[in-house]
Amino acid sequence: MNDKKETSIFTKPIVVWIGALISCFLWGSAFPMIKLGYSEFAIESNAMATQILFAGIRFVLAGILAVLIGCIIHKKVLIPKKTSIPSVLKLSMFQTVGQYFFFYIGLAHTSGVRASIVQGTNVFIALIVACLIFKQEKISTRKIIGCIIGFAGVVLVNLTGSSLGEGSILLGDCFIILSTVAYAFSSVLLKEYTKTEEPVILSGYQFIAGGIIMIIAGLLMGGRLEQVTSKGIIYLIYLAFVSAAAYSLWSTLIKHNPVSKVAVFGFMTPVFGVITSLVFLNEGAGFNWIHFISLVLVCIGIYIVNSSKKILEQDA
Numbered sequence: 001m002n003d004k005k006e007t008s009i010f011t012k013p014i015v016v017w018i019g020a021l022i023s024c025f026l027w028g029s030a031f032p033m034i035k036l037g038y039s040e041f042a043i044e045s046n047a048m049a050t051q052i053l054f055a056g057i058r059f060v061l062a063g064i065l066a067v068l069i070g071c072i073i074h075k076k077v078l079i080p081k082k083t084s085i086p087s088v089l090k091l092s093m094f095q096t097v098g099q100y101f102f103f104y105i106g107l108a109h110t111s112g113v114r115a116s117i118v119q120g121t122n123v124f125i126a127l128i129v130a131c132l133i134f135k136q137e138k139i140s141t142r143k144i145i146g147c148i149i150g151f152a153g154v155v156l157v158n159l160t161g162s163s164l165g166e167g168s169i170l171l172g173d174c175f176i177i178l179s180t181v182a183y184a185f186s187s188v189l190l191k192e193y194t195k196t197e198e199p200v201i202l203s204g205y206q207f208i209a210g211g212i213i214m215i216i217a218g219l220l221m222g223g224r225l226e227q228v229t230s231k232g233i234i235y236l237i238y239l240a241f242v243s244a245a246a247y248s249l250w251s252t253l254i255k256h257n258p259v260s261k262v263a264v265f266g267f268m269t270p271v272f273g274v275i276t277s278l279v280f281l282n283e284g285a286g287f288n289w290i291h292f293i294s295l296v297l298v299c300i301g302i303y304i305v306n307s308s309k310k311i312l313e314q315d316a
Contacts, residue, residue: 008256010255010256011257016257019253020253020262020268021268022245023249023253024246024269026241027273028271028274030243030273032280033242033280034107034239035281036280036281037236037239038054038108040231041226041228044108047108048223049218049223051104051218052101052105052214052218053214053224054104054218054223055100055104055214055218056211056213056218057211057236059211060208060212061236061237061240062207062241062243062244062247063207063209064208065243067204067205067208069245070198070200070248073200073248073252074198078204084196084201084202087189087197089206089209091186091190091202091206092209092210092213093210094182094185094186094189095183095186096207096213097214098179098186099179102176103175106172106176106178110173111277111281115273118176128184129181129184129185129188142304146301146304152297153297153298153301156290199254203247203248204244204248207244207247270295270298271295
């Protein structure tokens with residue numbers, strides 16, 4: 001089995017480096033693009049139903065793209081087995097519906113930079129869920145230290161008030177944290193379900209299922225896209241591409257490599273999120289050394305947690 005994996009191009013270090021960094025950059029760039037999309041579609045921060053509708057459309061498109069990418073990579077039509085449908089639906093409730101319900105609303109009530117830093121806690125929350133709830137791996141001193149350092153960074157950025165963009169701690173930062181909790185559960189479920197199903201199939205079809213649920217919910221709640229512009233459509237297509245390409249590439253790398261070898265690059269997502277938010281949203285006016293230290297702490301914490309995973313896997 002190991003020899004078979006080594007023959008794959010996805011095991012080559014340069015491919016892992018480039019592929020993982022591309023995925024993290026795409027995920028990080030989603031922060032400012034969502035806010036720009038809100039602007040083009042005239043979606044106000046309190047228009048919860050329309051935000052959910054917008055997210056639903058994005059993920060249906062993302063699911064279709066992910067499945068198409070998977071079909072091209074595997075050179076065959078990818079259709080989930082009947083026995084996998086319950087897993088797809090359950091996964092969609094956490095990875096798409098739960099995660100992005102809170103994420104889209106939270107992002108509407110905080111700045112792109114703050115959201116990028118706060119969402120950096122997803123590694124720590126996923127670790128807690130995997131270790132203490134699902135018992136998929138053991139907790140360690142290094143992991144605890146990593147979590148403490150990472151959360152210290154999140155606390156630090158919140159102590160600065162609204163200097164890093166206007167926003168609500170309750171509906172903004174707290175909702176972003178809740179989205180990371182949903183993401184943590186989806187990650188653990190994905191790890192479990194991929195034992196019997198192709199990761200790209202699970203990701204693609206759960207996007208479609210979750211997106212449809214969000215579209216229906218958004219419409220029933222009164223959500224409507226009153227304004228549609230060509231720029232807005234471009235942003236929407238880009239966001240769909242982000243989800244499809246990043247998840248497909250990331251899951252393929254995970255399949256052909258030890259999880260720790262790929263996961264260690266996850267600390268770059270909040271870095272790219274902050275950088276792209278500063279560039280595209282002009283949120284740099286309030287960015288100072290305190291926020292820089294906060295971001296560094298989150299990155300250090302994520303690195304420590306992921307490096308401890310690597311050590312455990314090598315010992316196993």
